[in-house]
Amino acid sequence: MKKLIIKTRARQELVDITERVERTLREMSLADGVCTLYVPHTTAAITINENADPSVKEDILDALARLVPQSPHYKHAEGNAHAHIRASFIGHSVQVIVENGKLLLGTWQGIFFCEFDGPREREVWVTSSC
Numbered sequence: 001m002k003k004l005i006i007k008t009r010a011r012q013e014l015v016d017i018t019e020r021v022e023r024t025l026r027e028m029s030l031a032d033g034v035c036t037l038y039v040p041h042t043t044a045a046i047t048i049n050e051n052a053d054p055s056v057k058e059d060i061l062d063a064l065a066r067l068v069p070q071s072p073h074y075k076h077a078e079g080n081a082h083a084h085i086r087a088s089f090i091g092h093s094v095q096v097i098v099e100n101g102k103l104l105l106g107t108w109q110g111i112f113f114c115e116f117d118g119p120r121e122r123e124v125w126v127t128s129s130c
């Protein structure tokens with residue numbers, strides 16, 4: 001297992017980590033198999049979506065903010081309940097097929113780390129299996 005360190009820069013943002021994951025797979029010498037990416041945080045998540053048009057990232061964040069607004073009316077006392085809920089909506093892991101050392105992603109797909117309560121130093125755990 002390898003750990004990627006992600007330094008987020010904003011309260012909420014989607015960070016394209018596709019190239020870092022591919023570099024990590026080369027270090028792990030995985031040729032063919034399945035790569036699992038896991039986010040060990042309660043206010044961050046991971047997803048796969050379009051990385052060609054950057055406005056898609058903004059639309060995802062805007063839509064989540066409308067669905068789960070920041071509000072003083074949640075029971076959780078830390079004030080970041082919206083970030084916990086957004087993280088659960090997106091999910092904490094993804095799996096990608098690896099072939100010849102390359103991630104088998106669709107033409108327009110990239111892997112995004114999703115920050116909902118930043119900026120912070122975060123981790124993504126990477127495992128692989130054949």
Ligand code: ZN
Binds near residue numbers: 078
């Ligand atoms: Zn909290």
